[in-house]
Amino acid sequence: MIAEIIAVGSEMLTPFRQDTNSLYLTAALNDLGVQVAYKTIVGDSLAHLTSAAAIAISRADIVIFSGGLGPTEDDLTREAAAAAIGVELHPDNGILAALYKRFAARQMVMPPNNAKQADVLDGALALDNKNGSAPGQYLDTVVDGHRKIVILLPGPPNELKPLFDEQVRPRLAASLPIRHLAKRMLRMALIPESHVDARTAPIYKQYPDVETTILAHSGEIQLHFLCAKPTLSEAQARVDELTGKIEAEMEDAIFSSHGESLEEVVLLHLGMRHLTLATAESCTGGLLAQRLTAIPGSSRYFLGGAVVYSDALKTAFADVPAELISTHGPVSPEVAHSLAEGIRARTGASLGVSITGIAGPTPGSPGPDANKPIGLVYIGLADGHETQVKEFRLPGDRDRIRLWASQQALELVRRHLL
Amino acid sequence: MIAEIIAVGSEMLTPFRQDTNSLYLTAALNDLGVQVAYKTIVGDSLAHLTSAAAIAISRADIVIFSGGLGPTEDDLTREAAAAAIGVELHPDNGILAALYKRFAARQMVMPPNNAKQADVLDGALALDNKNGSAPGQYLDTVVDGHRKIVILLPGPPNELKPLFDEQVRPRLAASLPIRHLAKRMLRMALIPESHVDARTAPIYKQYPDVETTILAHSGEIQLHFLCAKPTLSEAQARVDELTGKIEAEMEDAIFSSHGESLEEVVLLHLGMRHLTLATAESCTGGLLAQRLTAIPGSSRYFLGGAVVYSDALKTAFADVPAELISTHGPVSPEVAHSLAEGIRARTGASLGVSITGIAGPTPGSPGPDANKPIGLVYIGLADGHETQVKEFRLPGDRDRIRLWASQQALELVRRHLL
Numbered sequence: 089m090i091a092e093i094i095a096v097g098s099e100m101l102t103p104f105r106q107d108t109n110s111l112y113l114t115a116a117l118n119d120l121g122v123q124v125a126y127k128t129i130v131g132d133s134l135a136h137l138t139s140a141a142a143i144a145i146s147r148a149d150i151v152i153f154s155g156g157l158g159p160t161e162d163d164l165t166r167e168a169a170a171a172a173i174g175v176e177l178h179p180d181n182g183i184l185a186a187l188y189k190r191f192a193a194r195q196m197v198m199p200p201n202n203a204k205q206a207d208v209l210d211g212a213l214a215l216d217n218k219n220g221s222a223p224g225q226y227l228d229t230v231v232d233g234h235r236k237i238v239i240l241l242p243g244p245p246n247e248l249k250p251l252f253d254e255q256v257r258p259r260l261a262a263s264l265p266i267r268h269l270a271k272r273m274l275r276m277a278l279i280p281e282s283h284v285d286a287r288t289a290p291i292y293k294q295y296p297d298v299e300t301t302i303l304a305h306s307g308e309i310q311l312h313f314l315c316a317k318p319t320l321s322e323a324q325a326r327v328d329e330l331t332g333k334i335e336a337e338m339e340d341a342i343f344s345s346h347g348e349s350l351e352e353v354v355l356l357h358l359g360m361r362h363l364t365l366a367t368a369e370s371c372t373g374g375l376l377a378q379r380l381t382a383i384p385g386s387s388r389y390f391l392g393g394a395v396v397y398s399d400a401l402k403t404a405f406a407d408v409p410a411e412l413i414s415t416h417g418p419v420s421p422e423v424a425h426s427l428a429e430g431i432r433a434r435t436g437a438s439l440g441v442s443i444t445g446i447a448g449p450t451p452g453s454p455g456p457d458a459n460k461p462i463g464l465v466y467i468g469l470a471d472g473h474e475t476q477v478k479e480f481r482l483p484g485d486r487d488r489i490r491l492w493a494s495q496q497a498l499e500l501v502r503r504h505l506l
Numbered sequence: 507m508i509a510e511i512i513a514v515g516s517e518m519l520t521p522f523r524q525d526t527n528s529l530y531l532t533a534a535l536n537d538l539g540v541q542v543a544y545k546t547i548v549g550d551s552l553a554h555l556t557s558a559a560a561i562a563i564s565r566a567d568i569v570i571f572s573g574g575l576g577p578t579e580d581d582l583t584r585e586a587a588a589a590a591i592g593v594e595l596h597p598d599n600g601i602l603a604a605l606y607k608r609f610a611a612r613q614m615v616m617p618p619n620n621a622k623q624a625d626v627l628d629g630a631l632a633l634d635n636k637n638g639s640a641p642g643q644y645l646d647t648v649v650d651g652h653r654k655i656v657i658l659l660p661g662p663p664n665e666l667k668p669l670f671d672e673q674v675r676p677r678l679a680a681s682l683p684i685r686h687l688a689k690r691m692l693r694m695a696l697i698p699e700s701h702v703d704a705r706t707a708p709i710y711k712q713y714p715d716v717e718t719t720i721l722a723h724s725g726e727i728q729l730h731f732l733c734a735k736p737t738l739s740e741a742q743a744r745v746d747e748l749t750g751k752i753e754a755e756m757e758d759a760i761f762s763s764h765g766e767s768l769e770e771v772v773l774l775h776l777g778m779r780h781l782t783l784a785t786a787e788s789c790t791g792g793l794l795a796q797r798l799t800a801i802p803g804s805s806r807y808f809l810g811g812a813v814v815y816s817d818a819l820k821t822a823f824a825d826v827p828a829e830l831i832s833t834h835g836p837v838s839p840e841v842a843h844s845l846a847e848g849i850r851a852r853t854g855a856s857l858g859v860s861i862t863g864i865a866g867p868t869p870g871s872p873g874p875d876a877n878k879p880i881g882l883v884y885i886g887l888a889d890g891h892e893t894q895v896k897e898f899r900l901p902g903d904r905d906r907i908r909l910w911a912s913q914q915a916l917e918l919v920r921r922h923l924l
Binding site: 100101102103104105106108111112114115118123124125126127128129130131133136139140143147301303312367369371372373374375376377378380381382384385386387390391392393394395396397398400401404405434435436448449450486487490 | 518519520521522523524526529530532533536541542543544545546547548549551554557558561565719721730785787789790791792793794795796798799800802803804805808809810811812813814815816818819822823852853854866867868904905908
């Protein structure tokens with residue numbers, strides 16, 4: 089069975105807005121064993137929407153609409169779906185009563201337009217929407233001799249997701265062959281995608297029944313594995329066998345085998361060893377601290393740190409000797425070394441990590457840094473016994489250099505804690 | 507004339523990847539006066555792709571394909587477009603020679619598959635791709651008695667964008683009625699979209715010839731204005747007249763009338779007044795500093811600061827008296843006040859800004875903060891003469907509370923500098 093997802097709304101045909109519901113719906117459909125063959129984005133025009141609906145119903149077994157179920161003149165999904173399937177709409181008295189009640193509860197008179205939200209496709213089941221006024225609809229029917237499942241969902245994600253999970257997913261599951269899915273994800277940082285593929289392809293190609301997807305973004309490689317079998321234990325066994333072999337091949341490069349982010353893994357390792365961390369950031373300007381503090385509970389292992397953007401603050405907050413900076417330049421292994429030790433001592437953290445570099449777009453400041461290239465980054469790590477400093481030459485623009493520098497710092501801490 | 511954009515690639519029918527080229531293409535087409543009526547996303551299946559191509563060519567005047575032009579078996583856009591239009595493909599000898607040369611330059615033998623990249627639709631113009639091997643194609647033809655412009659572009663954005671800008675845009679412009687566009691954008695922070703709309707709609711509705719779009723995201727409201735006229739001065743005059751009236755209505759709420767971000771505006775104001783800024787962040791954990799340092803050149807006005815995630819660091823880096831924290835709790839106006847003054851004094855900055863709050867998901871720590879609600883945030887601003895503290899109750903989850911807190915802090919500094 090194949091599916092088509094139709095996102096309805098003229099705002100998604102502007103340069104400003106994108107359909108995102110389809111990513112969620114695609115994941116949910118894939119879990120049910122259904123592939124998405126087409127996605128269509130169409131505006132609030134009855135002619136365009138009816139034509140898109142008719143095409144989808146002719147070429148897909150399951151058609152899911154998101155959006156266009158509200159009370160305004162522009163909300164035309166119900167009308168278009170009815171015309172495309174060849175059925176009528178009828179008002180559902182239960183929904184109509186609920187709509188009147190909703191307005192009455194807020195001591196308002198319902199504008200007449202709103203009644204159209206109670207219009208249901210003949211033969212369809214209305215799906216209660218607990219986060220909004222427009223109900224969803226589920227129609228399992230036959231069009232031109234073929235079984236078609238047509239689903240209408242509201243556009244706002246906070247309405248669409250619970251409605252799909254609670255009312256659509258179980259109905260679809262009951263209509264489809266039973267299958268059991270096993271999934272895993274392995275995550276690696278800072279390795280080129282081509283290296284990962286070259287080393288893992290000979291392994292995963294021996295598992296044609298496991299769908300392997302390699303994704304690269306933001307200094308990270310993800311390997312997604314998906315396997316469907318008649319029983320869950322069979323599916324799980326295949327996925328575990330394959331991931332086990334890939335873990336053996338990639339070893340320490342894998343930072344997460346259960347989906348945690350790199351910052352979560354670093355915090356977990358700190359927690360297991362009862363250690364704390366502090367940061368002193370120059371070119372990343374708080375990005376590393378921000379990533380760590382984005383994780384709930386990070387305050388137990390991350391004490392904080394300093395954003396030492398100016399030379400004076402490197403001295404004031406991390407006791408880097410001013411003459412060290414004037415001799416070697418703020419972007420130097422010597423300053424990274426001193427910053428890491430200084431922030432550790434000042435904060436009383438078990439580990440101090442420092443980042444100093446040239447993020448661009450302009451090269452280093454006058455003085456010792458004047459001829460150092462954009463992308464040159466030094467990262468220091470002090471643990472009270474020894475202090476290491478690593479040099480990196482990061483490609484790309486300012487944003488990418490900053491992101492990768494924070495990624496390298498997290499990876500340095502992770503490997504230190506292994 | 508209406509357009510359809512077809513994004514080709516099975517990876518965009520997974521939960522992991524999304525078409526983003528269409529946003530760029532839509533902006534470019536809108537500038538040329540062309541509306542996008544449909545967007546279709548289709549996988550690397552010849553049958554699906556040919557069907558999608560035929561539908562697009564029947565319903566749109568301009569059809570742009572992105573992706574599926576590479577050398578692999580999965581790259582089928584050329585074949586599908588040819589079948590849908592009813593023309594043949596022929597090898598272009600110039601392109602073929604260039605492909606052989608490309609490989610020779612790297613001392614490699616070209617795999618035979620690559621030759622298919624030189625296949626051109628009969629009647630189409632091949633468009634040189636300076637960032638990749640697959641050329642684009644531009645076909646201006648008649649299908650079933652209707653003029654159709656069919657454009658094939660490579661999928662990678664760094665290939666598609668220059669190819670479109672340099673070779674497609676001028677050709678489309680020459681085929682379409684001349685029009686001159688004026689655009690403006692006004693940006694406001696931290697005002698509900700409905701308030702902005704209520705106050706501005708009576709104004710912009712008097713300008714039906716100016717297309718007004720209101721967008722809300724990340725604690726910011728954007729008003730986009732677009733006007734097309736036979737001459738640029740007419741278009742510009744209408745847009746300027748409308749934005750002038752809206753600026754008069756919204757006054758200081760508008761932080762940017764030429765597109766700058768809130769952090770850029772804050773840095774500009776600091777620069778104009780020869781002032782410097784330092785930050786002390788608790789719940790935002792470096793997010794505010796990270797946003798400021800993301801702007802190139804920020805080091806002239808932003809000195810840095812401290813991420814005072816633990817109570818001890820509030821004292822160590824900003825001299826907040828420990829007894830103030832134990833009496834009032836770290837999330838209190840007293841601590842925000844002391845933090846702002848302390849970070850200003852320690853760094854020697856003209857302005858010190860502080861953020862302390864409860865970002866959740868768990869409520870405040872035991873002690874004085876135990877019963878304070880998630881979303882309670884205090885922001886302090888010290889300028890050496892006086893220190894103000896504002897209290898906020900921010901809704902939403904951890905990420906949203908942190909983002910809005912950083913937004914409120916920037917807005918507080920901006921208004922202070924007005």
